[in-house]
Amino acid sequence: MFRSLFALLAGITTVSAAEPAPRMTRAVLVHGIWQGEGRCFGFLRHDLESRGVECLVPSLKPADGRDGLEPMAKQLDTEIRKAFGPDESFVLIAFSMGGLVSRHYLQDLGGAGRCESFITISTPHHGTEMAKFHYGRGAAEMRPGSVFLRDLQLGQSRLxxxxxxxYRTPMDAVIVPSESSVWDRAENVEIPCPLHPLMTASLKLRKDVLRRFSYPGR
Structure with a gap:
């Protein structure tokens, strides 16, 4: 029942696997705060796996980021190496806080050398004021002007x-201001979505992600 209600709120329908889409064989999906493998990318993961894409969706701990984003990035590195070995390439897709974890992995842990494409969804690239109301080191690192965000900005060339x-929604009440998801180094895409956690389920967003790649057998 709850899954049906969630789908209704997000305007979700299944993205047809027969739909033409512009080659990825592996994807890593990185969740946001308080989430894990089963609570973030269900619809997009299904879209990709139905097209023969091998998906890795690690559950990074602690999910609330209380120990900081760098330890989560190291976990991400470990999980990728365990799943795909030291050299295989992949597309990296990350939601919210997961985008900052992924940037640290790419820029500071050598992940950029094997990443084919990097997609962030509602990620606070410049921080979010809402992080001031959350506990822990990770929240502090997501506050505007943090040393962590400054270092990410300074290290962008390593990408x-x-x-x-x-991707961002102008209606985001978690990423405040919503323009914090605008990344000058990226192609910025605005998706109308009423709630932050519904972004990964948005049909419009999923279609736009899928059109960017070709798939095994195509």
Whole structure:
């Protein structure tokens, strides 16, 4: 019942696998705060796996980020190496806080060398005022002007020429201001969505993600 209600709120329908889409064989999906493998990318993961894409959706702990974003990035590195070995390439898709965790992995842990494309969804690239009301080191690192965000900004060149996309909704009440998801290094795409946690389920967003890639057998 709850899944049906969630789908109704998000305006979700299944994205047809027969729909033409512009080659990825592996994708890593990185969740946001308070989430895990089963609570963030269900619809998009289904879209990708139905097209033969192998998806890794690690549950990074602690999910509330209380120990900081860098330890989560190290977990991400470990999980990717366990699943795909040291060299196999992949597309990285990250939601909210997961986008900052992923940027640290790419820029500071050497992940950029094997990443084919990096997509962030409602990520506070410049911080969010709402982080001031949350506890823990990770929240402090997501506050505007934090040392963590400054270091990410200064280290952007280590991303090389990876294609970058940043999705945002102007109605975001978690990423405040919502313009914090605008990333000058990326292609910025605005998706009308009423609630922050519904962004990964948005049909319009999922279609736009899928059109960017070709798939096994195509």
């Amino acid at each position: 090389g020429d990876i294609p970058l996309v940043s």
